[in-house]
Amino acid sequence: SQQGEEDPQALSIQEGENATMNCSYKTSINNLQWYRQNSGRGLVHLILIRSNEREKHSGRLRVTLDTSKKSSSLLITASRAADTASYFCATAGGSNYKLTFGKGTLLTVNP
Amino acid sequence: DGGITQSPKYLFRKEGQNVTLSCEQNLNHDAMYWYRQDPGQGLRLIYYSQIVNDFQKGDIAEGYSVSREKKESFPLTVTSAQKNPTAFYLCASGTGSHEGEAFFGQGTRLTVV
Numbered sequence: 001s002q003q004g005e006e007d008p009q010a011l012s013i014q015e016g017e018n019a020t021m022n023c024s025y026k027t028s029i030n031n032l033q034w035y036r037q038n039s040g041r042g043l044v045h046l047i048l049i050r051s052n053e054r055e056k057h058s059g060r061l062r063v064t065l066d067t068s069k070k071s072s073s074l075l076i077t078a079s080r081a082a083d084t085a086s087y088f089c090a091t092a093g094g095s096n097y098k099l100t101f102g103k104g105t106l107l108t109v110n111p
Numbered sequence: 112d113g114g115i116t117q118s119p120k121y122l123f124r125k126e127g128q129n130v131t132l133s134c135e136q137n138l139n140h141d142a143m144y145w146y147r148q149d150p151g152q153g154l155r156l157i158y159y160s161q162i163v164n165d166f167q168k169g170d171i172a173e174g175y176s177v178s179r180e181k182k183e184s185f186p187l188t189v190t191s192a193q194k195n196p197t198a199f200y201l202c203a204s205g206t207g208s209h210e211g212e213a214f215f216g217q218g219t220r221l222t223v224v
Contacts, residue, residue, distance in 0.1 A: 011134050033212060042218055100156055101155075
């Protein structure tokens with residue numbers, strides 16, 4: 001079964017606006033990661049947040065993690081048309097390094 | 112260049128045939144993964160390997176087989192037992208620790224004809 005579930009499934013915004021995507025998961029984790037996928041391509045790693053961290057920044061990306069609620073959010077500020085892609089959260093936990101993904105959020109940024 | 116390479120990019124299979132998808136990495140990563148992606152389903156884990164000569168079933172292993180004879184290579188065979196093999200297949204590699212990210216290949220799109 002898939003560990004993470006992203007919300008919303010699809011998001012459409014105008015260039016310059018902020019985009020927020022959420023991820024919920026079910027079991028304890030060591031870290032949570034966010035990836036981006038352009039249509040028909042492989043995934044690209046964006047950011048990793050450890051289970052003992054609450055917030056992390058990387059450029060226009062801001063990730064938060066609430067382990068008590070088993071949830072994370074990805075904020076993309078000042079969005080650009082080039083940010084149009086699917087975004088996935090992935091969780092890693094337990095003794096085996098099993099990396100499991102959610103179904104993703106399709107973000108469309110309109111110019 | 113360091114990276115992870117999947118081949119072929121497109122693959123067509125007749126019903127009842129086995130096919131093997133190639134995945135090679137030169138990143139010196141211990142862990143390798145195979146995922147299947149269907150529209151609206153996200154990525155589902157087929158098999159993963161943390162070390163040479165060892166691999167574990169993921170969530171949807173039925174109808175698939177793998178081998179890990181070399182650190183660099185993790186081929187996936189889609190057998191005739193897989194009833195609905197048409198999908199986009201993604202291979203990834205990582206350090207195998209809880210700190211590392213995964214690096215993905217560009218995928219193989221398999222179509223049953």
